[in-house]
Every structure is written in structure tokens, then in C-alpha cells.
Amino acid sequence: MTSSDPESPAEQSIFAVRMEGISKQYPGVLANDRVDLKILKGSMHAVIGENGAGKSTLLGILYGRTAADSGKIYINEIDLTRTLKSPADAIHAGIGMVSQHYSLIPALSVLENCILGAEPTVPGGWIDYRRAAQAIDLQINLLGLKNIDLKAPASSLSIASQQKVEILKALYRGASILLLDEPTATLAPAESKGLFELMQQLVTQGATVVYITHKLTEVMDYSTAVTVLRNGKSVAEFVTGQTSREVLLAKMMGHTELDLPSTQEKQSASTSALTRMPRTESSNKPCLQAAGLSAATDKKTTAFEDVNLEVQAGEIVGIAGVEGSGQRELAEVLAGVRRARNGVIKIDGKDVSRNTIQQRIENGVSYIPEDRNRSGLIPTLTVAENFLLGSQRDRSCGGGIFLNKKKITQIAESIITAADIRTGVGGADRKAGLLSGGNQQKLLAARALKKRPKLLIACQPTRGLDTAAAKSIYRRLREAVEMGLSVLLISSDLDELFEISDRIIVMFNHRIAGEISKDQFQLDTIGALMTGVSGAPLNEASK
């Protein structure tokens, strides 16, 4: 799997962590597929990959929170595959975790949080706060941390400080290997910098730091080595100094045309590209118009702002961007699932900004959500019932006050055949949750296209699918586009974007960074926009 081994490690060098052939199957998703992860002692190791690449699962396995189906785990070259069964075991083995969601108890003080579960006691069972405070103080001085008040309640701390407390908590428990899952996701740039400097200091004191990120800047600036995950596989491993943003981006996005070894797998996908007539400029009739759009994330931070875009009838517009640039929220706002802060959305010239989801569907908007098991399908309902979702009042679909079960099954069966959905035993009556990911996705696509929409907003429609399943989705999209459908395709797969888009809009740092037309579909052009090297809003995060 690995394309260039990190500097062929000398025999005597010790790996703090060695995971071999880790696999983890979730229903319908192979989250980790024989992943290898090797982390040198005293290194600062980045794990990168798009959302859904399997990063969090991998660290969860290392921390004993998730049980792997197969594979081996060595900590400091000791085989712990069998003994690492819970976070308690991981802590015992010297592993500490700072999770995406902080686990401090708001009402307890910093000190109490640090020692929680490992309280030093005096005879009689009372907590020895003095000893605890001394130990934590020592650690604070060692790291040169400022402004940490041990008596303050955790609820009074900023997110950055909470993170530091999490780190202190792990160190107090004797952690020498620190795992951080997207540590900067909710931090301001200056705070991120502070956190990384702290982590570097820990490394100089002998600790090993492993962090998950999808920001290339954080990899290039701070890590000593990096492992790239993609679709649950470890696709590359580099010494950071010997790689570049572009190479990492290509590995992350699975782009194949770069001259690198071990990228053959998906080659067939782009070579046999389905040919398609280029759109003529004369057919300029906007299907979707959005102006001055902005929205917030679930955490009330800015998801995206000042977005203006148009999609012509019969056009496929791709939206690219590093994960978290606002593209998912943009899709949700257009579909009506998320509320816009401001801006106007028009479908065929009709203002739908204030429409409900149902009204937008009636106006011809269709949506394939990213999270297919939660927002797309209802896994416990049957395939036929999932097809019915949204048209249960539509007589032509077998709906109405009383359901026409026979018709519903018939329609489902004809779609199953047409879209080549392999349901396995039970056919249309099989529970949708029992289908493989590819077949679930085909089901979703078929449902989205069932009502002949004008605009399809497709979020990561082929994520986690094999080439054949992806091809089948592309074919369905293409057929629908020939009939006049417009598509807005949000994808983290550059090959996919290059293959089927007419043009690509790139988002960076919550704004549209630029647009690329078909003749400019090249990695360096898009890479520069995605990483903020070129394009409209430059800021300090892009150096």
C-alpha cells in the first residue's frame, strides 16, 4: 500500500505505534480496510484524509474505544492486539486521547477534571488535592503553560484552554502517546498555532503525537511524518519533508493522473470515461441562481458566506473544496434542510428562498444527502418503503390516504431492475439497512431522480463505492442530464469531478475561491484554489 516508506527506518529504531492490517466493518461501510499505520517514537505524525476516509475509526481502535475486526496492534513494539479492549487498557499502555468532543465535566474545576478517575488519595479515601495540584503544576511548568487556573470550573474555559486541560489530563495519567482527533476544528488560527507549538514541545520532551487533520497546512508546517487514508485504506505514507501539498492532495482525493506509483486502482475509472457532448453556450437558461448566500454551521460558526452561483439547465457543476470549507452546508441550504442567514435562491427564476423542503421538492429540487444512513435512508424500513419516502401521498406512486401496497412493490421492483440494485434475498421487501453501501446509494439516486427534478444536488454520491457502482451512478446522472436535468455535485473525489462536471467551483475558507472551466481541469489549478494559494480570499491560514 505505501508508496514511499518513511526513510527506511533503521533496524533499531522503535515504533511507538505499529498497526498492521486493521479492518473494521460497519453496516454497509468498510471503515478500515487493512490499514497500516507506523508511528516512530518521538515523532509528530499526521493522519490525513477526507471525511469518511476512516481516520477517526482508526484512532478509535488504537484508543480501545472501537474493536477492530482484524489486524494487529503493537505499542512500543509489544503486541497488545488482544489486551487493548477499552480506553482504560489504552491509558494503561500509555496512550492518551484528546477527542473531537471534549470530555471535561463543566461543573468540576480544572484540577478535578485532570485527576478524574485517577485521584490520589490519603488514607481514609479522601482525595489528596495538594499532591494532585503539585503534580499538575509541575506539568504546567514543564510545558510553560500560562493562564491555567486549577480552581476555575471547566465551563469557564475557552475551547483552546479546554483542549490544554485535556492534554494535561492525559499526561497526568502517564500518557506518552497522545492522540488528537481534529484538534483545530473549532479553534481560531492563533489558537491552532499555540496548540501545535505545545504539541511540538511535548515531542521534544519525548512524547509521541498523532493527530488527525484535513488541513494540509497543518501537515506541512508541523508534522514529521504523515499517513494518508482514503476510502478506508492507507494509501500513502511520507516523511513530511519529502512530500508536497500537491502530492498529499492528490493522494487524499485519489487523483490518478499524477505520476506516482500505487495509484493504478482507480485508473480504469477515468480512462474509460463516458464521452459526452460539451454543453453549448447558447443554452443559457439558469436553472439555479443563488446570490449573497450565507449560513452558519451547527456550532454557530460561519459555514459559508457571500456565495453567488448559477447552474444552467442541463449542466453539471462540481463543487470542490477541502472538507469543512462550507460545501456540505451550501448543499443543505440549497435543499432547504439548513436555514440560510441571508441571500436569495431561485429555481427557474422562481424565488424559493423561503420555501420548505417539501415546497422545494415540488419546485423541482432533489437532494442526495451526504450521510446516506441517517439523512438518506431509513435502514429499518424496506427497500420499497424507502422508495416511497416523500411520495407517500402521491397516487401515481401508490400513495394516497390508503397505500396501494401492490403498486408500491411493483414500482420498487421495476426501479430495482432498471437501476440494477442488488437487494439480495427478499427483493423490495428487504430492509434497506441490509443492502451494501453501493446499492443503498443506487437506491437513493433512483429515488432522487424518480420525480424528474429540475435540479439535483448530490453530496458525495459515490463515497465509499467501488468503481462499478460509481460508474452506474454516473450513468444514471448522465441519462437524467440528457433529459434536461441540472446537477450540482459536491464531491471530494477529484477524478469524479473532472470526469463528469462541466465546470468546477472551488470553495476555500468558507467562500468561493474560484471557478475552473473544463479545459483547465488540472490538479495544480484546482489544488492551488483548494489550498488557498491562488484565488479570491487569501488569508493567513494559507501562508
Place this chain on the structure above:
Amino acid sequence: MNTSTSALLLRLRPIFSVLIGLSIAGIAMALSGYHAMEALSSLGSASTGLYTGVLRGSNDINLPGGAHLSMFVLAQSLSRITPLIFTGLSVAIGLRAGLFNIGCQGQMTVGALAAAVIGQLGITNSSTGQGSLPVWIHIPITLAAAAAAGGCWAGFAAWFKTKRGVHEVLSTIMLNYIAANIVIYLLTHNLKDPVSMAAQTRLMASSAWFTPLVPGANFSIGLFLALAGVALIAIIMNRTALGYEIRAVGQGTEAARTAGLPVARTMITAMFISGSLSGIAGAVEVMAIHHRCVQGVAGTYGFDGIAVALLGGLQAGGVLFSALFFGALSNGASYMQMQTDVPDSIAVIVQSVVIICIGIRYIPPVKFWNMRRSDARSSI
């Protein structure tokens, strides 16, 4: 384990739950120094004797020890099952929509009160209950009033949830207290029967009574109303768009919302139906038994409905069987107490253990992933 075996085990879970419940009750009795086997066999034969008697259509049922049960006792037992069917359905439909309605007690109480008030319409003689309204008008409007009152009481909780995010368990349980206290206030003040010492409303007009089908017993057409309710709910849940929406919202709220389903409206509707069923349960108690609203009219039927719904697998037909089981259990336990001196509250132990065993099923990841992991592979 292959999938069909595990699916079968899942289906048999109610039966295992009951067996475990009876075993633990047996252990509890043995530990308390009773003859557990004797008590259990007495419980068993009393409970089953009840229904085998029904099936044979006999007027007399033999209980161990030679005691004779008259038709009267059988009718009395069936009348106790009636509200269990209603509250069982009530909890079940709420849970199908993903809402845990534990406020059946309160909904039943306000239903009973509404029925008692509407039941007084057209009364001409307040001591015999003679009234001027025709039965075919008075009974439907009394039932409708109870359904509306119970429905609104529950719908209120759903509305709070959809508008303000108040968890329905909190709001429905609080509404129980509010209902109980409002009704006590009204029974002792504004709506009090002036000629009675007790806290109760005036007598209803006889045109709103369910006449006993067995002289002297409480057994009335209420049971058939409950059976109709079972059929109606089965049809709604499985055959109508509304039932489909309720199931979709209950099992995949996000997916339903994303597909454009009116999630809030569906939740409120489901809770309204749920509350109406409890309200009718209250009305039947009032119309068939008390002929007025009395204190504690809801008994513990509201909470018992949770056990009935869970054991019945949230299916209308299942609720019917599970109500018959729990009804037989509590009736059988009374006879067991007469025969063996074992307290009848042993039935409560069985009921509690059954709820716990069934409840294990509602830890979704365990069930779902175990079931799917083996399956997902075979389908790829």
C-alpha cells in the same frame, strides 16, 4: 449464528421475557418462604382457565381447589382488560412515532372527566340518570369528547417537543400530575356532586352509559370498542399514508425530514391519536362502571399500558395478546392469593421483569449491528 435463527430468536423474545419473569417471580416467592411451584401452578391454571373457559363457552370455570368461577367473574376480568388494550395501543402508537408517551395516566383522567361532563347533557332526573338525549347521539359525542380531551392533552406534549424541544417523557409525566390535580380540584369544587360526600361528579344520563352485557358485571361493549380500536390502529399503521409517515418519522427522523415529510405535524398527529386512545379508555371506565368521574378513575392502567405495548412489540395485534396476558396475570394473581396466601403483587414482579427483558431490545446498536454485520457481508 445465521440470520434466520437470530431473527426467530428476536421474534420469540416476548415469550422468553415472560418465562424469565415467571422464573424470577418464582425465586422471589421461594426466597420469601412460599411454595413457589404450588403458587405458580395456581397462578397458571387460574390465568389460563379464564380463557379456556371463554373458548369453551362454558359458564363455569374450574379453578384448582374446586372453586367455581361464575360468568360474573369472567365478565369482570374481561372488563379489566379493556382499558389495558386502549392504553397499550396508546403507548405503542407513540413509540412507533419515536415518542415515549408515559402520560397515558393523565390522558385517561382528562378523558374520563370530559366523558363525565358531556355524559350529564340532557339529564332530567339526577338520581336515576334519566335523560332526554337519544343513545345513538349521546354515546358517540361522549366518546368523542373524551378522545378530544385525551388527544389534546398528549398533543400538547408533542407540540412542546416540536416547537421548543421539550422531551416528551418530561412533559407527559408532568402533565400527569397536572391532570390529576386539576381533576381533584374540579371533583371537589366546581363539578362536585352536591348530594354526595365523595369527591365525584354528578351522575351521567343513562343515555351515555354502557349497559352491562352480563347482569351485575362491568363487562360492556367497551371491549368490542377496544377490539375495533386494535383493528383501526392496525389499518392506520400498515395501510395508510399517515401510518407510513408515523413509522418513517419514528425510525428515521432525519431521513424523513430530508425527504420533505412534515415531521412536526406527524409527531403531533401521532401523539393526538395516542392520547385519544387513552382518553377513550377513561371514557369507557366512566360509561361502563362508575357512570360519573371519580377520584383515581385511571387506576394504574396508564402505566400498565407501557408493559402491554412493549410486550406486544408495538404492533396492534401484539398489544391485544399482551393485554390478554397481563389481564390474566393480574386476575390470576388475585385467585392465587386466595388459594395460596401468596400476595398478588407477585404479578407486579412478573410485569417488571418482562418490561426489563423487552427493554433490552431497545438498545438499538446491539440488536441492529449484530443482525446486520453477518448480513451485510452476504449481500455484497
